[in-house]
Amino acid sequence: xxxxxxxxxxxxxATVAKINGPARDQQFRSLGEVAPDFARWIVExxxxxxxxxxxxxxxxxxxxxxxxxxxxxxxxxxxxxHVEGALNVGLGRDEIVEVISQMAxxxxxxxxxxxxxxxKEVFAERDAAGGGG
Amino acid sequence: xxxxxxxxxxxxxATVAKINGPARDQQFRSLGEVAPDFARWIVExxxxxxxxxxxxxxxxxxxxxxxxxxxxxxxxxxxxxHVEGALNVGLGRDEIVEVISQMAxxxxxxxxxxxxxxxKEVFAERDAAGGGG
Amino acid sequence: xxxxxxxxxxxxxATVAKINGPARDQQFRSLGEVAPDFARWIVExxxxxxxxxxxxxxxxxxxxxxxxxxxxxxxxxxxxxHVEGALNVGLGRDEIVEVISQMAxxxxxxxxxxxxxxxKEVFAERDAAGGGG
Amino acid sequence: xxxxxxxxxxxxxATVAKINGPARDQQFRSLGEVAPDFARWIVExxxxxxxxxxxxxxxxxxxxxxxxxxxxxxxxxxxxxHVEGALNVGLGRDEIVEVISQMAxxxxxxxxxxxxxxxKEVFAERDAAGGGG
Amino acid sequence: xxxxxxxxxxxxxATVAKINGPARDQQFRSLGEVAPDFARWIVExxxxxxxxxxxxxxxxxxxxxxxxxxxxxxxxxxxxxHVEGALNVGLGRDEIVEVISQMAxxxxxxxxxxxxxxxKEVFAERDAAGGGG
Amino acid sequence: xxxxxxxxxxxxxATVAKINGPARDQQFRSLGEVAPDFARWIVExxxxxxxxxxxxxxxxxxxxxxxxxxxxxxxxxxxxxHVEGALNVGLGRDEIVEVISQMAxxxxxxxxxxxxxxxKEVFAERDAAGGGG
Numbered sequence: 079x080x081x082x083x084x085x086x087x088x089x090x091x092a093t094v095a096k097i098n099g100p101a102r103d104q105q106f107r108s109l110g111e112v113a114p115d116f117a118r119w120i121v122e123x124x125x126x127x128x129x130x131x132x133x134x135x136x137x138x139x140x141x142x143x144x145x146x147x148x149x150x151x152x153x154x155x156x157x158x159x160h161v162e163g164a165l166n167v168g169l170g171r172d173e174i175v176e177v178i179s180q181m182a183x184x185x186x187x188x189x190x191x192x193x194x195x196x197x198k199e200v201f202a203e204r205d206a207a208g209g210g211g
Numbered sequence: 212x213x214x215x216x217x218x219x220x221x222x223x224x225a226t227v228a229k230i231n232g233p234a235r236d237q238q239f240r241s242l243g244e245v246a247p248d249f250a251r252w253i254v255e256x257x258x259x260x261x262x263x264x265x266x267x268x269x270x271x272x273x274x275x276x277x278x279x280x281x282x283x284x285x286x287x288x289x290x291x292x293h294v295e296g297a298l299n300v301g302l303g304r305d306e307i308v309e310v311i312s313q314m315a316x317x318x319x320x321x322x323x324x325x326x327x328x329x330x331k332e333v334f335a336e337r338d339a340a341g342g343g344g
Numbered sequence: 345x346x347x348x349x350x351x352x353x354x355x356x357x358a359t360v361a362k363i364n365g366p367a368r369d370q371q372f373r374s375l376g377e378v379a380p381d382f383a384r385w386i387v388e389x390x391x392x393x394x395x396x397x398x399x400x401x402x403x404x405x406x407x408x409x410x411x412x413x414x415x416x417x418x419x420x421x422x423x424x425x426h427v428e429g430a431l432n433v434g435l436g437r438d439e440i441v442e443v444i445s446q447m448a449x450x451x452x453x454x455x456x457x458x459x460x461x462x463x464k465e466v467f468a469e470r471d472a473a474g475g476g477g
Numbered sequence: 478x479x480x481x482x483x484x485x486x487x488x489x490x491a492t493v494a495k496i497n498g499p500a501r502d503q504q505f506r507s508l509g510e511v512a513p514d515f516a517r518w519i520v521e522x523x524x525x526x527x528x529x530x531x532x533x534x535x536x537x538x539x540x541x542x543x544x545x546x547x548x549x550x551x552x553x554x555x556x557x558x559h560v561e562g563a564l565n566v567g568l569g570r571d572e573i574v575e576v577i578s579q580m581a582x583x584x585x586x587x588x589x590x591x592x593x594x595x596x597k598e599v600f601a602e603r604d605a606a607g608g609g610g
Numbered sequence: 611x612x613x614x615x616x617x618x619x620x621x622x623x624a625t626v627a628k629i630n631g632p633a634r635d636q637q638f639r640s641l642g643e644v645a646p647d648f649a650r651w652i653v654e655x656x657x658x659x660x661x662x663x664x665x666x667x668x669x670x671x672x673x674x675x676x677x678x679x680x681x682x683x684x685x686x687x688x689x690x691x692h693v694e695g696a697l698n699v700g701l702g703r704d705e706i707v708e709v710i711s712q713m714a715x716x717x718x719x720x721x722x723x724x725x726x727x728x729x730k731e732v733f734a735e736r737d738a739a740g741g742g743g
Numbered sequence: 744x745x746x747x748x749x750x751x752x753x754x755x756x757a758t759v760a761k762i763n764g765p766a767r768d769q770q771f772r773s774l775g776e777v778a779p780d781f782a783r784w785i786v787e788x789x790x791x792x793x794x795x796x797x798x799x800x801x802x803x804x805x806x807x808x809x810x811x812x813x814x815x816x817x818x819x820x821x822x823x824x825h826v827e828g829a830l831n832v833g834l835g836r837d838e839i840v841e842v843i844s845q846m847a848x849x850x851x852x853x854x855x856x857x858x859x860x861x862x863k864e865v866f867a868e869r870d871a872a873g874g875g876g
Binding site: 656660661663665666670671673674675676677678679680681682688704705707708709711712713714715716717 | 789793794796798799803804806807808809810811812813814815821837838840841842844845846847848849850
Binding site: 124128129131133134138139141142143144145146147148149150156172173175176177179180181182183184185 | 257261262264266267271272274275276277278279280281282283289305306308309310312313314315316317318
């Protein structure tokens with residue numbers, strides 16, 4: 079790791095921390111065991127270079143990501159992580175339910191149902207953990 | 212059209228008007244020539260029953276729709292209509308460029324490039340028409 | 345729920361009953377816990393306004409739905425529910441196996457294999473329950 | 478072409494003729510110029526070995542294919558050929574419009590709109606050619 | 611099974627054996643229980659007629675298949691079988707990790723992460739079984 | 744452009760030059776007009792950080808990319824650019840035709856047909872330009 083990339087890593091990791099809670103730590107470690115360079119690339123090229131840009135608020139980015147992942151419908155684990163992320167950066171449960179429901183219009187009812195079941199799961203885990211949001 | 216549905220139609224059409232400009236008039240007419248019941252269903256069941264709900268601002272709905280259509284990547288005409296819609300309900304060009312670029316992360320670079328070319332087309336048409344937004 | 349929508353709900357629910365057995369009751373209840381308005385929208389705007397229309401027989405609708413869900417390949421739970429529905433509205437097991445196999449042509453062999461495994465699961469559950477169809 | 482495959486080719490080509498009109502001739506010739514073995518494989522392994530099987534009527538196969546191609550939404554030329562095919566094997570225009578509209582439920586409204594525009598195009602071409610169906 | 615097809619079956623099964631280990635035996639048996647004609651079609655029309663052709667080495671075919679299945683992202687069981695197959699026909703673990711990582715560019719980061727988790731699972735199973743590759 | 748990123752840009756651009764001919768210049772310029780930061784990100788984070796890595800030969804990377812884009816089927820312009828790229832880094836026309844044909848197995852016949860038509864177009868343009876490859 080050269081010096082000129084460590085600043086990017088730190089900047090990316092700060093955004094990881096804002097969006098994801100401790101769960102993401104485990105996810106990066108798991109990914110790093112099979113593809114360490116790719117795990118680092120995600121922090122630097124995705125979290126630092128794309129998701130940390132000021133042109134869009136994190137709240138808007140997570141709204142868009144939840145919409146896109148629910149619409150594409152084939153990454154339930156990633157959608158779950160971003161429903162968590164959406165709550166972490168300030169979106170309300172009602173907004174998340176609404177945006178996933180809206181995806182029924184653009185990607186079909188099955189995609190929306192699957193997304194809502196994932197959101198329900200996240201909400202239940204938060205309730206069980208006694209946390210708000 | 213029975214009386215009990217006309218309120219839903221009017222409510223839906225009011226939302227159509229907010230999101231879409233005169234272009235959408237032509238689109239509904241064209242669709243109505245082959246599938247009139249389906250065209251009406253879109254106004255009532257989509258625009259009135261889903262997109263007019265107060266749980267999410269129209270600005271947020273269009274941000275989510277642009278994200279989802281860019282990510283799914285197979286409805287360029289619909290994406291174009293919703294880039295227009297996004298501008299109409301208050302999103303800035305920089306926010307639209309940013310959210311489509313972000314889709315490179317979730318749906319791949321080709322999807323983002325296609326989406327940005329569509330956005331560029333809309334911006335150029337607006338500039339040519341002398342309109343802002 | 346206003347009076348003018350209750351007729352739509354009842355009409356939709358009658359179609360739900362024809363396509364789905366008691367399993368769907370549980371599914372709607374589960375969905376209703378996280379998104380009650382959306383669950384209702386499905387009954388009224390999907391089951392009443394689309395799937396109850398006389399232009400296509402329920403048997404043909406379920407054939408088309410099984411084909412589409414097998415081809416898209418990312419909603420196994422929904423596909424399973426509609427293999428059940430297809431049997432409920434009169435399609436034979438051989439027709440279901442055949443239409444899913446045919447999807448290998450249009451959506452690839454992996455999609456067809458996944459769909460056939462789901463059909464096999466439904467058939468086995470029916471056999472275990474002693475039911476025909 | 479060895480003798481043992483020619484029966485399969487003939488059987489497949491007979492089904493091509495039932496589903497597709499003269500348009501398909503040109504399509505196979507065009508494909509054969511770049512990938513002759515693959516063009517032949519389609520006639521033998523798809524049209525003879527899959528689509529000619531008696532377990533499902535051609536009318537039902539085309540209904541399923543139109544549904545699947547409209548739902549997947551990324552092969553407009555193929556969907557157009559199969560809307561033609563659906564008319565050729567006895568489906569009515571109203572049934573085709575209905576099954577594509579239904580795909581809005583499973584694959585989203587944009588997919589259905591795109592499919593209906595293609596159907597409309599086929600119907601107009603038939604009307605212009607003075608043909609029925 | 612007529613005589614003229616048995617040569618195709620044998621040729622296909624020989625390629626099945628090269629790509630897949632004993633696991634595939636079980637998969638074909640399971641598929642054959644619900645759709646025996648389709649299982650046979652896969653051996654003859656896919657493994658004999660397509661995958662046994664000399665125009666592309668098996669190593670290149672598996673590289674391409676792993677790339678495509680990781681990019682499409684909705685057939686994890688099939689992707690797992692082909693990561694196995696890729697190792698069986700001579701691709702290295704580092705090449706498999708690299709090509710799946712590359713799919714982040716064309717199909718998005720979530721698709722690549724899912725694919726890498728599947729690859730990791732295969733590698734771990736091989737290590738546990740004491741096998742190399 | 745800060746100094747610490749210019750090395751990455753140069754390294755990425757060298758890979759762009761190997762894969763793409765002068766056509767890509769125009770594509771980057773066009774993209775840069777609407778999203779300059781994203782265009783740069785593609786050179787640095789995609790071409791330098793991913794596609795220039797030594798773990799996989801460029802020839803294998805382009806084979807995988809052609810396979811994936813043909814299978815996903817919704818980026819014809821990108822597929823065309825990578826069929827060009829595949830020829831530029833040493834793949835033969837027969838290998839390209841074969842790998843796209845193989846995608847019929849994993850993504851369906853329509854995806855393969857579309858891909859082959861794009862390959863045919865590239866080959867014809869090369870022939871017209873008097874170039875080999």
